[in-house]
Amino acid sequence: MDELDRRLLALLRxxxxxxxxxxxxxxxxxRxxxxxxxxxxxxxxxxxxxTVRTRPDVEAQRVRxxxxxxxxxxxxxxxxxxxxGFPEVVAVHTTNGRWDLVAELDTGSLGEFSELLDGVRRIPGISATETSILLATTRL
Structure with missing residues (x-):
């Protein structure tokens, strides 16, 4: 992948x-x-x-x-x-430091979000989690 490919990907993003x-x-x-x-x-x-990006108000009930x-x-x-096994887990990243993994979550409602948290925490091998709800996003 060269510089032109990277610039093209940035435009497509x-x-x-x-x-x-x-x-x-x-x-x-x-062309x-x-x-x-x-x-x-x-x-x-x-x-x-x-993929499709929507305005924040289009899917205001979503919990990310x-x-x-x-x-x-x-x-x-x-x-x-x-x-x-959870479709609401849209990406998982390995990392360094205190935490081993960072998971991106996207659910349709607070109820679904609560169920997802319970389900993830029951996975054998997880010793601790910390979750932050994304309240607002600014696209750069």
């Missing part, structure tokens, strides 16, 4: 529905170059899909949060398998 011609104009390359690079990144798995997780001993793989 901002607006994945941007027309290829508009992307090409912003990058000062041909064919942009399309070929997108196709190549998809084939290599570097682009795994496209970050959960930090401490894992007992060598239980990391078991905990990861357990987390994969």
């Amino acid at each position: 901002a607006d994945a529905r941007a027309p290829v011609a508009a992307l090409a104009a912003q990058l000062k390359v041909s 064919g170059t942009v399309q070929n690079r997108i196709d190549r990144m998809r084939e290599r798995g570097e682009i795994q899909g496209f 949060a970050i959960m930090t997780i401490a894992v007992e001993g060598e239980s990391g793989p078991r905990v990861l398998r357990g987390l994969h």
